[in-house]
Amino acid sequence: MRKMFLILAVLLPIFALKVNAEDKNVVQQIPIEKLTEIIGERSLRNDHLKAFYYGMLEGIVTTVSADLGEIMITVENCTTGEMWESSFDSSLNSQYLLSISGTTGCYQIVYTTSSGDVYEGTFTIN
Numbered sequence: 001m002r003k004m005f006l007i008l009a010v011l012l013p014i015f016a017l018k019v020n021a022e023d024k025n026v027v028q029q030i031p032i033e034k035l036t037e038i039i040g041e042r043s044l045r046n047d048h049l050k051a052f053y054y055g056m057l058e059g060i061v062t063t064v065s066a067d068l069g070e071i072m073i074t075v076e077n078c079t080t081g082e083m084w085e086s087s088f089d090s091s092l093n094s095q096y097l098l099s100i101s102g103t104t105g106c107y108q109i110v111y112t113t114s115s116g117d118v119y120e121g122t123f124t125i126n
Contacts (some may be wrong), residue, residue, distance in 0.1 A: 072086075
């Protein structure tokens with residue numbers, strides 16, 4: 001009996017790591033690419049901008065680790081056509097929350113800085 005409880009105690013946390021797509025507590029990192037000046041060339045290295053979708057908040061949290069100036073955010077649900085736009089000053093706020101509907105679909109997010117740099121990423125909500 002003791003062995004059975006020990007096995008359950010060891011295996012139970014492994015099953016808890018499974019993320020259900022319908023779970024509102026899901027946190028999904030959004031891979032962001034910086035588009036460069038040369039057409040067709042993309043850089044996967046991005047140290048200054050990170051984005052996460054938080055299911056519970058139904059929003060995208062953007063974290064900026066350097067002053068990129070004014071940042072314009074555009075998010076589009078490519079499945080439904082819904083679109084959100086907002087901007088924030090990264091010299092004043094290192095984190096920014098943009099609320100979206102959380103509707104199922106494939107999303108594209110585009111960040112445009114005041115210096116003209118463009119970052120983009122895609123993610124899916126099931």
